[in-house]
Amino acid sequence: MVFDNAYEAITEENDSRWAFGTGFTDPLEGVDTSVPSGVDAGELEAYCLMxxxxxxxxxxxxxxxxxxxxxxxxxxxxxxxxxxxxxxxRLLLARAGERGEDSYAFFRGEHEFRNVRLAELPHGDFGELIAALLVFSTWRLALLRRLTESRDPVLAAIAAKGVKEVTYHRDYAAQWTVRLGDGTDHSRERMAAGLATGWPYVDELFTPHEIEVSLAASGVAVNPAESRAEFDEVLAQVLRAATLDVPEVPGIPGVSGRTGRDGVHTESMGYLLAELQSVARADPEATW
Amino acid sequence: MRSDWPLYEVFVRGKRGLNHVHVGSLHAADDEMALHHARDLYTRRNEGVSIWVVKAADITASSPDEKDPFFAPSADKVYRHPTFYDIPDDVPHM
Known part of the structure; x- marks a missing residue:
C-alpha cells in the first residue's frame, strides 16, 4: 500500500488505519472456480470430501x-x-459439489464420510489429544504444502490458506509434546501412552486411495505416500526433543483392506455423527 | 482448576504502527508459552503484528498513594504542551 504522505495511511477513509483492524481476506478472491479440463467431477467431489x-x-x-x-x-x-x-x-465441502456444505456435513450417513480414522478417535486425555494433533497436523501440513501446486486453482488456494494455519497447529502440538515428554515422569508416561493410542492409525494416512492416485496423476491431488519420509523426519525430530521413542505398535487394518477413505470407520464415528448432525436433522429447514 | 503458572501482561502492536498497547493478561508456564497464548487470546481478530509479553511480577508500577507528588505537578504547566502551534487538519494522533 503506497500513500502520498505518512498520514494518509491512517485517515478516516482507510480501514487499514485501525490499530485493531478488520482487514478480512477472501482466500478464493479472483480464483477461477470452474472444474479444470479433463478432471472427472465425481472424482474431484470424492477428493474434496476426503x-x-x-x-x-x-x-x-x-x-x-x-x-x-x-x-x-x-x-x-x-x-x-x-x-x-x-x-x-467449509471451503472443501463447498468445492465438492452443488449439493452444498451443510448437506454434505449433516445429511450424509457414516459410510459416506471419507475421513481417515485418526480424525474420529474418541475423546481421550490431553496426552492423546496432543499426540493426535501432532500426527494429524504434521501429515496434513505436508499434504497441503504439495496441494498448493494443484492444477485445480480452488484446491491450490484452499491449501495455501491451510498451510499457514496448520503450521501453527503443528507448532502448538510439538511444543506440548516436548513439554510433556521432557517433563515429569508422569507427564512423560501419559504423553507416550497418547502416542501409542494414535499410532496404529498412522499407516492409513499414507495409504493412497485409488481416487487420490488417479487425481494425483492428473496434477489435481496429492498422493499421500509421497510425504511419508517428511512426516517420519519431523516426528523423529520432535520426539527426540521430547526424549520419547517413536512408537512401535502395529497398524490397525481396515475391513477387507477398506478404511476411512472408503467409508469404513471405527465404532466411535457413529456417536460423533449423531451429535454433529442431531440439530440439523431435527429441524432440516432451520436457518441461522 | 487453580493455575500456579505465573501471570503475564500482554502488549500488542497493531498492523498500522503506533505503539505496543497493553491488551490484557494471561497465565503461562514460561515466556515461550506466554507468547503462544497471547497469540491465541489477543490476536484472534487480526489485531496485531507484534506481541510483547512480560511477567507481571517484573513490572514496577507507580502506587496510587504517590499520585499527588507523581502527577499533580504537571497539571498547571500549560507551556509544556504544544498548544501554541497550528496543527494541519490531516495530522491525527497528536
Whole structure:
C-alpha cells in the first residue's frame, strides 16, 4: 500500500488505519472456480470430501475440549485450531459439489464420510489429544504444502490458506509434546501412552486411495505416500526433543483392506455423527 | 482448576504502527508459552503484528498513594504542551 504522505495511511477513509483492524481476506478472491479440463467431477467431489471430512471430523473432536481443557488459555488455543479446521472443511465441502456444505456435513450417513480414522478417535486425555494433533497436523501440513501446486486453482488456494494455519497447529502440538515428554515422569508416561493410542492409525494416512492416485496423476491431488519420509523426519525430530521413542505398535487394518477413505470407520464415528448432525436433522429447514 | 503458572501482561502492536498497547493478561508456564497464548487470546481478530509479553511480577508500577507528588505537578504547566502551534487538519494522533 503506497500513500502520498505518512498520514494518509491512517485517515478516516482507510480501514487499514485501525490499530485493531478488520482487514478480512477472501482466500478464493479472483480464483477461477470452474472444474479444470479433463478432471472427472465425481472424482474431484470424492477428493474434496476426503480432505474436507478430515478437517470437519477432527474439528468436532477438538470442539469437545471446549469447557474441558486443563487451562483456560489452552482451551482458547484448541478452539482456535478447531475453528481453523472448520473453515477448511467449509471451503472443501463447498468445492465438492452443488449439493452444498451443510448437506454434505449433516445429511450424509457414516459410510459416506471419507475421513481417515485418526480424525474420529474418541475423546481421550490431553496426552492423546496432543499426540493426535501432532500426527494429524504434521501429515496434513505436508499434504497441503504439495496441494498448493494443484492444477485445480480452488484446491491450490484452499491449501495455501491451510498451510499457514496448520503450521501453527503443528507448532502448538510439538511444543506440548516436548513439554510433556521432557517433563515429569508422569507427564512423560501419559504423553507416550497418547502416542501409542494414535499410532496404529498412522499407516492409513499414507495409504493412497485409488481416487487420490488417479487425481494425483492428473496434477489435481496429492498422493499421500509421497510425504511419508517428511512426516517420519519431523516426528523423529520432535520426539527426540521430547526424549520419547517413536512408537512401535502395529497398524490397525481396515475391513477387507477398506478404511476411512472408503467409508469404513471405527465404532466411535457413529456417536460423533449423531451429535454433529442431531440439530440439523431435527429441524432440516432451520436457518441461522 | 487453580493455575500456579505465573501471570503475564500482554502488549500488542497493531498492523498500522503506533505503539505496543497493553491488551490484557494471561497465565503461562514460561515466556515461550506466554507468547503462544497471547497469540491465541489477543490476536484472534487480526489485531496485531507484534506481541510483547512480560511477567507481571517484573513490572514496577507507580502506587496510587504517590499520585499527588507523581502527577499533580504537571497539571498547571500549560507551556509544556504544544498548544501554541497550528496543527494541519490531516495530522491525527497528536
Amino acid at each position: 480432505l474436507g471430512d478430515d478437517a470437519l471430523v477432527f474439528s468436532h473432536r477438538l470442539q469437545e475440549w471446549c469447557t474441558n481443557a486443563p487451562e483456560l488459555e489452552d482451551e482458547v488455543a484448541i478452539a482456535n485450531i478447531a475453528l481453523d479446521l472448520l473453515g477448511q472443511a
